[in-house]
Amino acid sequence: MALVAEPAAAPTPAPSPARGRWGLGPGGRYVLSRVLGSAGTFVFVVVFNFFLFRMLPGDPISLYTRGRDVDQAMMRALRTQLDQPLGAQFLDYIKNPFAQTLDSVKYGIPPWDVILPRIWPTLLLVGTATILATILGVWLGIRSGWRRGQRFDKVSTTTTLVLYSMPEFWFGMILLIVFAVGVFGLPGIFPIGGLSTPGVDTSTPAGWLDVAWHLTLPVTTLAVIYLAEYSLVMRASLIDEMGQDYLQTARAKGLRDALVRRRHAVPNALLPTTTLIFLNLGFVVGGAITIEYVFSIQGLGSLTVDALDGPDVPVLQSLFLLFSGAVILANLVADLLYAKLDPRVRS
Amino acid sequence: MSLTARRSLRTRLLAAAGAGALVLGLAAVAAPSAIAESATPAPTGGAAGGKVTFTIGMTTDIDSANPFTGIVAEAYEIFQMMYPTLTDYSAEDFSTVPGMAESWEESADKLTWTYKIRPGMKWSDGQPMTAADAAYSINRVKNGRYERINYGSYVTNIIKAEAPDDTTLVVKLKKPTPVMLHLAIYILPEHVWKDISEADVKKFKNEPTPGNPIVSGGPFVFVERQVGQFIRMEANPNYWAGKPAIDEVVFRVYGNEDSEAQALKKGEIDFADSLTPNVFNSLKDVAGIGTVSAAYPGFNELAFNTGAALADGTPIGDGNPLLKDPKLRQAMAWAIDRQALVDKVLGGLGSPGSTVIPPNYPLLHLDPADPVGYDPDKAGQLLDAAGYKMGPDNVRVSADGQPLSFRLFGRSNSTTSKKSVEFIKGYLAAVGIQVTVTNLGDSPLTEKIGQGNYDMFEWGWVVDPDPDYQLSTFTCGKRSYKDGGTIYPDLSDSFFCDPAYDKLYEQQSTETDPAKRAEIVKQMQQILYDQTPYVVTYYYTDPQAYRSDRFTGFVPQPSPDGVLLFQWGTWSYDNIKPVSADTGGSTDGTAAAGATSGSGTSWGLIVGIIVLVLIAGGAGFGLARRKATDQDDRE
Numbered sequence: 014m015a016l017v018a019e020p021a022a023a024p025t026p027a028p029s030p031a032r033g034r035w036g037l038g039p040g041g042r043y044v045l046s047r048v049l050g051s052a053g054t055f056v057f058v059v060v061f062n063f064f065l066f067r068m069l070p071g072d073p074i075s076l077y078t079r080g081r082d083v084d085q086a087m088m089r090a091l092r093t094q095l096d097q098p099l100g101a102q103f104l105d106y107i108k109n110p111f112a113q114t115l116d117s118v119k120y121g122i123p124p125w126d127v128i129l130p131r132i133w134p135t136l137l138l139v140g141t142a143t144i145l146a147t148i149l150g151v152w153l154g155i156r157s158g159w160r161r162g163q164r165f166d167k168v169s170t171t172t173t174l175v176l177y178s179m180p181e182f183w184f185g186m187i188l189l190i191v192f193a194v195g196v197f198g199l200p201g202i203f204p205i206g207g208l209s210t211p212g213v214d215t216s217t218p219a220g221w222l223d224v225a226w227h228l229t230l231p232v233t234t235l236a237v238i239y240l241a242e243y244s245l246v247m248r249a250s251l252i253d254e255m256g257q258d259y260l261q262t263a264r265a266k267g268l269r270d271a272l273v274r275r276r277h278a279v280p281n282a283l284l285p286t287t288t289l290i291f292l293n294l295g296f297v298v299g300g301a302i303t304i305e306y307v308f309s310i311q312g313l314g315s316l317t318v319d320a321l322d323g324p325d326v327p328v329l330q331s332l333f334l335l336f337s338g339a340v341i342l343a344n345l346v347a348d349l350l351y352a353k354l355d356p357r358v359r360s
Numbered sequence: 361m362s363l364t365a366r367r368s369l370r371t372r373l374l375a376a377a378g379a380g381a382l383v384l385g386l387a388a389v390a391a392p393s394a395i396a397e398s399a400t401p402a403p404t405g406g407a408a409g410g411k412v413t414f415t416i417g418m419t420t421d422i423d424s425a426n427p428f429t430g431i432v433a434e435a436y437e438i439f440q441m442m443y444p445t446l447t448d449y450s451a452e453d454f455s456t457v458p459g460m461a462e463s464w465e466e467s468a469d470k471l472t473w474t475y476k477i478r479p480g481m482k483w484s485d486g487q488p489m490t491a492a493d494a495a496y497s498i499n500r501v502k503n504g505r506y507e508r509i510n511y512g513s514y515v516t517n518i519i520k521a522e523a524p525d526d527t528t529l530v531v532k533l534k535k536p537t538p539v540m541l542h543l544a545i546y547i548l549p550e551h552v553w554k555d556i557s558e559a560d561v562k563k564f565k566n567e568p569t570p571g572n573p574i575v576s577g578g579p580f581v582f583v584e585r586q587v588g589q590f591i592r593m594e595a596n597p598n599y600w601a602g603k604p605a606i607d608e609v610v611f612r613v614y615g616n617e618d619s620e621a622q623a624l625k626k627g628e629i630d631f632a633d634s635l636t637p638n639v640f641n642s643l644k645d646v647a648g649i650g651t652v653s654a655a656y657p658g659f660n661e662l663a664f665n666t667g668a669a670l671a672d673g674t675p676i677g678d679g680n681p682l683l684k685d686p687k688l689r690q691a692m693a694w695a696i697d698r699q700a701l702v703d704k705v706l707g708g709l710g711s712p713g714s715t716v717i718p719p720n721y722p723l724l725h726l727d728p729a730d731p732v733g734y735d736p737d738k739a740g741q742l743l744d745a746a747g748y749k750m751g752p753d754n755v756r757v758s759a760d761g762q763p764l765s766f767r768l769f770g771r772s773n774s775t776t777s778k779k780s781v782e783f784i785k786g787y788l789a790a791v792g793i794q795v796t797v798t799n800l801g802d803s804p805l806t807e808k809i810g811q812g813n814y815d816m817f818e819w820g821w822v823v824d825p826d827p828d829y830q831l832s833t834f835t836c837g838k839r840s841y842k843d844g845g846t847i848y849p850d851l852s853d854s855f856f857c858d859p860a861y862d863k864l865y866e867q868q869s870t871e872t873d874p875a876k877r878a879e880i881v882k883q884m885q886q887i888l889y890d891q892t893p894y895v896v897t898y899y900y901t902d903p904q905a906y907r908s909d910r911f912t913g914f915v916p917q918p919s920p921d922g923v924l925l926f927q928w929g930t931w932s933y934d935n936i937k938p939v940s941a942d943t944g945g946s947t948d949g950t951a952a953a954g955a956t957s958g959s960g961t962s963w964g965l966i967v968g969i970i971v972l973v974l975i976a977g978g979a980g981f982g983l984a985r986r987k988a989t990d991q992d993d994r995e
Contacts, residue, residue, distance in 0.1 A: 075807070211589075309616075
């Protein structure tokens, strides 16, 4: 890492010949083009997002008022906004796509008020699992790639692949039955579901422990299942590097094998993994619908499913804005980080 | 997130590994501590410790705690625990009994109702609860545009409500109405709600913050909500009927019924309802758990397009005109084996259907004198007699040569609906009627029905104790309507229209004598039964289960086999108590619960230690290996 990632600290910072019209170096131009590209993508998503959900069939107002006594004047009032001409609705929307004037059809409050309380459980669940899977996966990948074909490699590759191929809800249910319900006379030591025990104040350390206790099974499920993604990519790219001449050189200089791996092979093998990590981080907010279902966690995944039922267009619209925004942002960060990791990308 | 920070890979990995170990370690440590700590709330529940918490599992979170916004059953359960109504529905048979009002009187011209409000009542914050609060709440619904969405039907005939003194409420009417016996408008504390303007009420969440519970006039005070997780309510010491015997009621949200059942077995919750037949049956023989397949006012129907039209009579839609013939619809009723549907679709948790007011309401339900049963031969004879002769391919044809071939819609997000339509298809095929089944989402199906673009569909209703709403769905005036060129559905989904029925509907809507009104309501059920816009396929029950080793004193509504919770009223909440407080002899349950929690603690500790040992061991092993390999490399 130290060898590749510090171009600014190079001893002789000769003025770059490619310095452009706006005084930007190639690095600056790279950053600018990435940021502009992402912004363009996001604008497209914002526009597309509007029309996508207008194409869903259905009459949400009638559905949500079925079984209630709402006279026609009230129905008309409820429908006014949803029934405006598409052009007028679009103008209204594009003025500020992030603070819609439309309320959630189902909950009657602004869509972000519906979404915000669900973001935290999602981040806690999928975020923690993704980070754990990344760390363990990369570590496993390096270990098994470096010692390709040996017992550790065989065992870890097979195990992670087997876990990866298991349906996550099924694996989650097994963990739930063994550790929460209890089998063979063992009592279940983890809770059946939820994020915290009612009555425990989650702002205290005891409350955090309570949340960690509730999250153990779902996070373990997700992390274990995601593991193979990272370990296999890391393993493959490390193997690619292993035949390279520069490693021979490093060894010839007398470096220990562990140092060769850490300083030379791994940093160069990290690029594909970086892409994967950031792609997945972008998808974190999307939630994990099946795991949310199995472990009774009300995150954004289950909210999306509920909202599709109506359809609750304002909520769906805001959700997809959030999802696509997160993915675009994560990709942008990955792109920018690339430039840091690999100077070739900038030129 | 530290991944963007610039650090060397090594430190990043180490730091992250540390974090990972920390999470696992935390979990391990948390297990025992959380169990030990929760001696008062969920896991031990019951009567252990000082506070008695009754925990209810549910699979749907409330949609809103604002009584003008929330519509799901779970939300109404919270509302009625917080806010009183003038009168209540009895637990016995849904007859009217005193609530916030201890007595009431209808004037001779039937246009003025005077309620005597109980004296000396208090809200949970100590403010007096008087007739003024009642008048305020009724007028707010009457005059509020948004407020009327949930309660509009109760105020249609009200001119205004007044409180001449603290114990007298006078309501003036445009025309007589039996609704005044059951004015199901929640009485809200005026001193709180007067600060919420009409413009703000839509966005008002009515949720507590720490130290600021929601002011309540019912048995429980709403003290905490975590969206999507739980709702916590504490007993109201100022409740006029007396402080409940349990200190706390917690509603916990679970993702599915299986989790609920496991949580019940484990003791995380004390009550679960709306269970699936499989889950319900799995709980039947578990020691310490009581189960009841409780009578419930819900029915499902096979509905026909009896001639789709707007309220003014303009025909709409593309429904098959053959279904306008009541004889054809009646014959189909004979072809459907409703008992088999109960057995196969509901797993036996229900009973065959007859009329649109379920037997759950014993005072209103009509048991038809000559019931329609399952008799395919008779169905065939009726069809022959009505001129629908068997044609080629075993499909009957009408007198003018049209085949009896219909579209039947089921609901794609309802397992029971999808099963029902397949059975119905089979039953009808057996008597020479061809059916094409399509399953749709609720929203597209609502649209299709409203525009009359269907022949038959399968859906259901939950019927109020006041029959007005259900009966109105068959009146001519509730057929679809046109607004700005678009056709919108109203309440009618069969487009049934019969002047004789409408006349009876008007009569019952002004008859304030319960017995006389019941008579009219029964006549109306007979008309619907004969004309068959619906074949009521079954009445389903609400499969409920509870920890009988911990709590006792549930009051079923109606008596004796009705629902134990999610009732009309708070009968069970007012009366349940922990088992140990009930009799000295039955402390086994509590002792067992305590024992479980004790062993849970030690198991948590053991596993925690194992996890920590594994982490330490793994780290040591890794270090050892690294050393070994380093040596290998040097050689």
